[in-house]
Amino acid sequence: MAINSTKQDEKIKNHSNKELLTRIFSYLKPYKLKVFIIILLMIFVMICSLLNPYLLKIAIDKFIKNKNIKGLFVIAILMIIFNLVAMAASKIRINMMAKVTNDAILTIRQELYEHIQKLSFNFFDSRPVGKILARVVGDVNSLQNLFANSITSFIPEILTLICVTVIMFSLNFKLALVSIAMLPLLFIGLFSVQTFSRKRWQTFRGKRSNLNAFTHEDFSGIRVVQSFAVEDKTEKTFLNYVKEMMNAFVNAVKLNDLFWPMVEISWGIGIILVYWYGVKLIKANAVTVGTLLAFTGYIGMFWHPIMNISNFYNTLITNFAAAERIFEIMDIQPNLINMENCIKMPKIRGEVEFKNVTFGYNCDVPVLNNVSFKVKAGETIALVGPTGAGKTTIINLLSRFYDPSYGEITIDGKNIKHVDIESLRSQMGIMLQDTFLFSDTIMENIRYGKLDATDEEVIQAAKAVNAHSFIMKLEKGYHTQINERGSRLSVGQRQLISFARALLANPRILILDEATSNIDTATERLVQKGIDKLLFGRTSFVIAHRLSTIRDCDRIMVIDNGKIVESGSHDELIKYKGLYYDLYASQYKFLNEGA
Structure with a gap:
């Protein structure tokens, strides 16, 4: 298998938009009821918003024109009530959406983590750990906005757009046609931007992954860096990675930023056309002033969803690259898997x-x-x-x-x-040449060999390899917190702890x-006694x-x-x-x- 270094960009298999969307939104299936309630709340808020221009039209054409103060007061009260209830429903919807989104992201991250743990050693041999971390953390986080926008923006805005379009055409067919005249040009522009934008975001995420990989590798080997006094070299290398990532980000953002001007220009031209044509219709007594004012309110409500849908589309394109990187890992099958009808290994x-x-x-x-x-x-x-x-x-x-x-x-x-x-x-009890300790207490590091072991069993294992004496000299004994890889301990001490962990497992085959x-000769003689006890009666x-x-x-x-x-x-x-x-x-x- 080819090895991907920190300097190499990862090659990601492209997926179709339909495939990615189907797979992404499958994580919302467990929350169908909550999503349904959220959509109902948004529809209610949408209806309240749609009523505002219509009530304004009634107020102008019927009550203000006829100087009906009582009717005008009723309209005002109705609008206040509708909008207050809409605000409350909107707040409930936001809280529910945040919970659903976070739960979906948690599920994806957990599935990805569990899947990576099952992958074979050759997967980890072929790529830096930092690039794996970039997918578990950064790429998964990128999907959060996608989930939130899909429900809070896309679904309600589509419904709003449909409803507003129907109302506009019912108010005046000709004005409605004028107001949407810029849509075809807008769609052509957005599609053109999307074609190139996705590739640029893939490049950016690849460069960010390289930076993460280098940073992780550099800090993991910080003792080597400092002992050879090559900090200046690693700083320059780090700066180059940052510049590559920054340039890739700027290139992607430049293209993405074309979304907003295209939508806003189309919106502005649409409003100008409506006013221009609307004034002509008023002069010809084809529409009332209230209808034109209501129409201008609805045209804002027409273009606002398009703006939000464009925002969602932009988010979609931006995060497709992240989704591809996540699913690329999930689609890797472990080389070592249980065969069908495999048996449990007896004692x-x-x-x-x-x-x-x-x-x-x-x-x-x-x-x-x-x-x-x-x-x-x-x-x-x-x-x-x-x-x-x-x-x-x-x-x-x-x-x-x-x-x-x-x-x-x-x-x-x-x-x-x-x-x-x-x-x-x-x-099997395995003590490998590469001793690894976790960021935890000495007690828990030894207990890793047998998760249900009592404290006494842990201590006995440590005594068997003569680790007990040096552990008790530490500030908190077995409850001393050690940092990643146990770098504060000597190499020999780390090996003794790892050896105690293997002993605690009480394996049938010991390796x-x-x-x-890495143990000095004097300590080795003590440890050898513990080894002799352990080796007795088991294959080693x-x-x-x-x-x-x-x-x-x-x-x-x-x-x-x-x-x-x-x-x-x-x-x-x-x-x-x-x-x-x-x-x-x-x-x-x-x-x-x-x-």
């Missing part, structure tokens, strides 16, 4: 077998090549070999983070492709990937470059160039004098020279 005994397994992260470059081995239940297997030989890949495949390109992997005779992924991983690589795989830590393993498998080149106990491999012997001898010589 694992621990027999593991690789049968002619071949795999590569890039299909053209295999990392493992036709690897086969068997492990008995309860055995402790050490995987050693040069960097990049394929040790961690074996662990990734066993944990089913990836599936082999060829061959199969079985646990207790069951192909792991045919079992429920969660039921498999829940019985330790360089578990003691241990990856270690420090060969002194794996001497007592039941079997050591030496990996080189994607193949198992040697297998046996420490003493057997030393006597064999192959690659393991060379690695052990060179490490022993290095330590002696260092001493």
Whole structure:
């Protein structure tokens, strides 16, 4: 899979307007009743607004002309009552609409988050985290105005436009035709703008995504940035990203800003034409003054919905790019999914077998090549070999983070492709080389291995790996809050906490990937006692470059160039004098020279 860096614009598949609208508004289905009530309230407000010019016409033509003060007073009271009730209905509608919109946005964000969590590792391997965050946060937020405008603007304004048009034609057919004379030209202009605007908004959101990705990556690696004193370089790079995003935004906005002048010019010309033609009709006694005044009120009510519909259309075009980016992620299917009729993994005994397994992260470059081995239940297997030989890949495949390109992997005779992924991983304890701690207390970070564990169980796990003593020296002990990735702790301390988390899970198969690589020799001796207790009675795989830590393993498998080149106990491999012997001898010589 091609890797998208922070500098590369993401390629997004274009969707038809109909497809996007159908998919976006499907999120309003659970709120059909509320939406219906909102529409009724808006129709009521619309009717009250439509009555104002008509009541004004009656007041002028009947009561003012005939000097009927009582009738005029009644009209005034009616208009006040209608408008006060309309204001109350409008406020209720606004509150209900805000609730519906926020709930719909929450649903989209939650679905997107849950979907991303199910995606395979190769999805995250192929793009910066910042670009994923841009979709979960920024792009989803962009849909909020779209939902609000669709109900508060589009639906009622269409109804208003229809009603006003009917009233205008009923008042005077010729004036009505004159008032809408500019509509064809307006529609042609809006369609032309839309054709180019959507592409420009796609470009802007792509540039913003690049900026988010770079910013996230830069702050995540701030220690490296500061340690090499390259702040000036990253500042210049950041400025370039900002300029690219700003230029893309300006280009998109320039085109979008053409919407309003086109509508307002059409509106203005329409009013001029109505007055010009209306005066002629009055002179010819074809219409009354009250009718012309009512008509000018209605023409404002005719163009105002068009303005709002144009605003909605503008919002639609602006946010189509965001919707495409969201649905592009949602349409990605995980590479690793439960097969139909998959079974729950029963309690694992621990027999593991690789049968002619071949795999590569890039299909053209295999990392493992036709690897086969068997492990008995309860055995402790050490995987050693040069960097990049394929040790961690074996662990990734066993944990089913990836599936082999060829061959199969079985646990207790069951192909792991045919079992429920969660039921498999829940019985495996994995401590990866890349130690990750969350922004939470030490207690909760350890409890991540078993969410229902008691505080006492957490403490016992920490004691088993000798993390308890250093934890208790911290300001709040187990309730000490640590920041993202635990950067305030030493690397060794972070590993101990991560190790306690793996211990707490009480797994049937234990995987330790360089578990003691960053622990000093004195601490390692203490931790080794806890490891020995943990390894007893369960199948374990241990990856270690420090060969002194794996001497007592039941079997050591030496990996080189994607193949198992040697297998046996420490003493057997030393006597064999192959690659393991060379690695052990060179490490022993290095330590002696260092001493």
